[in-house]
Amino acid sequence: MNTQAVTSQTANISVEGKSIELPIIVGSENEKAIDISALRQETGYITLDNGFMNTGSCQSSICFIDGEQGILRYRGIDIEDLAEKSTFVEVAYLLIYGKLPNKTELEDFSQGLTRHSLLHEDMTHFFSGFPSNAHPMAILSSMTCSLSTYYPGSQDTNDDEQMNLDVIRILSKLRTIAAFSYKKSIGQPLIYPDNSLSYCANFLNMMFAVPSEPYEIDPEIVKIINQLLILHADHEQNCSTSTVRTVQSSGASIYAAISAGIAALWGPLHGGANQAVLEMLENIQASGDDYKTYLGKVKDKKSNIRLMGFGHRVYKNFDPRAKILRQAADKILSKLGVKDPLLELAKGLEEQALTDPYFVDRKLYPNVDFYSGIIYKALGIPMDMFTVMFALGRIPGWLAHFKEQRDSGVKKIFRPRQIYTGPTQTTYVPIDKRA
Numbered sequence: 043m044n045t046q047a048v049t050s051q052t053a054n055i056s057v058e059g060k061s062i063e064l065p066i067i068v069g070s071e072n073e074k075a076i077d078i079s080a081l082r083q084e085t086g087y088i089t090l091d092n093g094f095m096n097t098g099s100c101q102s103s104i105c106f107i108d109g110e111q112g113i114l115r116y117r118g119i120d121i122e123d124l125a126e127k128s129t130f131v132e133v134a135y136l137l138i139y140g141k142l143p144n145k146t147e148l149e150d151f152s153q154g155l156t157r158h159s160l161l162h163e164d165m166t167h168f169f170s171g172f173p174s175n176a177h178p179m180a181i182l183s184s185m186t187c188s189l190s191t192y193y194p195g196s197q198d199t200n201d202d203e204q205m206n207l208d209v210i211r212i213l214s215k216l217r218t219i220a221a222f223s224y225k226k227s228i229g230q231p232l233i234y235p236d237n238s239l240s241y242c243a244n245f246l247n248m249m250f251a252v253p254s255e256p257y258e259i260d261p262e263i264v265k266i267i268n269q270l271l272i273l274h275a276d277h278e279q280n281c282s283t284s285t286v287r288t289v290q291s292s293g294a295s296i297y298a299a300i301s302a303g304i305a306a307l308w309g310p311l312h313g314g315a316n317q318a319v320l321e322m323l324e325n326i327q328a329s330g331d332d333y334k335t336y337l338g339k340v341k342d343k344k345s346n347i348r349l350m351g352f353g354h355r356v357y358k359n360f361d362p363r364a365k366i367l368r369q370a371a372d373k374i375l376s377k378l379g380v381k382d383p384l385l386e387l388a389k390g391l392e393e394q395a396l397t398d399p400y401f402v403d404r405k406l407y408p409n410v411d412f413y414s415g416i417i418y419k420a421l422g423i424p425m426d427m428f429t430v431m432f433a434l435g436r437i438p439g440w441l442a443h444f445k446e447q448r449d450s451g452v453k454k455i456f457r458p459r460q461i462y463t464g465p466t467q468t469t470y471v472p473i474d475k476r477a
């Protein structure tokens with residue numbers, strides 16, 4: 043899918059007296075870019091952009107963010123509408139296949155997810171090979187790559203039928219892997235998928251049921267899990283999605299790419315922030331610091347402390363996902379009768395930060411991770427599984443970007459350049475002559 047418009051406008055760049063004209067590209071929401079593809083060939087120069095703050099890596103029709111106005115849309119549909127009215131499975135279809143499914147399409151897609159939920163039985167033994175305190179993100183990433191060994195056909199990335207099957211397998215089986223890794227970590231027997239349950243209910247059942255007593259699935263909890271996963275489902279060219287696209291560009295399999303995406307998501311500046319937020323709140327509580335004292339530490343540049351769950355590369359106004367989750371946290375905690383002082387602590391910190399010039403001047407607002415951990419905790423999901431929950435939500439986005447890039451016809455391997463700053467040519471000194 044390609045919605046770009048190459049305009050008649052151009053930009054002029056003049057380097058060392060040579061002037062060149064570069065095309066201007068305008069997206070469907072009026073985002074503008076200068077196409078610099080010819081820059082190096084024409085001038086010998088490259089661009090340098092730390093953290094890719096100004097660099098577009100692709101054209102995409104999956105997700106739109108307006109960071110100034112706090113807008114997030116999947117395939118043109120507002121995130122607020124999707125979170126309220128849709129299901130995670132429907133949103134996954136929307137992201138991957140570019141439109142809302144009709145009834146038959148949704149049924150077929152859901153059935154595929156149900157049918158492919160089991161792992162090859164040999165894979166269940168892998169879980170015993172990890173130390174009991176292994177981080178579940180490490181397990182999820184390695185198991186995802188290992189899945190490819192059971193489906194060697196996935197190496198042929200040009201086969202459409204194979205890819206659609208792998209999309210279903212990844213969406214379905216990663217949920218099973220996530221739940222199994224939790225069961226292993228607490229020494230409980232694995233609960234196999236139950237084909238009579240919906241996608242999210244099945245996940246809850248695999249996580250929390252035990253063979254010795256019945257487990258009742260609460261539809262309101264199913265709804266909130268659907269919402270959480272929907273809110274995390276895509277976010278255009280973030281670190282993990284860019285990683286997935288980078289791996290895809292080399293022609294590697296979809297399992298390799300998703301496994302790499304999971305690894306990238308793990309970091310505390312990205313998906314790992316939801317775990318870091320809760321750790322931070324617990325530390326503040328334990329230290330007895332008040333909001334002002336803690337924010338004072340955050341503002342002290344020498345401290346190297348950040349207010350986790352605050353700030354975003356793109357949102358310079360409220361993150362719309364955080365707005366939804368703040369309300370959801372209130373609702374779910376009161377429904378479950380949970381009184382978590384950490385929720386009050388989070389709200390107090392937010393209130394204080396939103397009037398503090400340090401945060402106001404830098405346009406730092408709560409992001410999606412600020413309240414999600416509090417909800418996961420109330421649902422009984424342990425802290426080291428929080429980022430796994432983010433990963434489960436983000437799978438459709440990764441798959442959609444893999445597929446979009448594969449189908450785009452742009453067959454260029456991602457291969458940035460650099461400005462070399464090391465020694466110029468130096469002679470090799472034999473070891474007995476070295477200082």
Ligand code: CMC
Binds near residue numbers: 093311
């Ligand atoms: N606490 C304190 N100061 C901050 C924070 C924060 N959370 N975030 C940014 N700043 C400051 C930063 O120190 C810098 O100040 P100065 O201009 O004086 O040097 C300024 O704000 C700009 O920050 P930056 O690091 O250049 O901004 P960025 O766009 O590169 O980083 C970010 C975005 C999300 C990595 C960053 O805001 C951050 O580290 N936040 C905390 C971690 C977090 O919550 N991550 C989850 C992001 S949302 C989910 C996801 O995408 O995975």
